[in-house]
Amino acid sequence: MPKQKTSSSAKKRFKMTGAGLIKRAKAYKNHKLNGKTRKTKRNLRHGGYVSTQESKTIATLIQG
DSSP, X not given: OOOOOOOHHHHXXXXXXXXXXXXXXXXXXXXXXXXXXXXXXXXXXXXXXXXXXXXXXXXXXXXX
């Protein structure tokens, strides 16, 4: 059976931590920033982690 390729979009968007969690950036930070408060934009700078339900799927995409 052939190997599965790493998803190009996934490798740009997600990183694995040493503990096995998957880091991600937060959404809603690209455009229409005039309507968002300073506090909202500041909080969007910090990343988050992929939920446990999605982590198995994302891990297969990253590791190929």
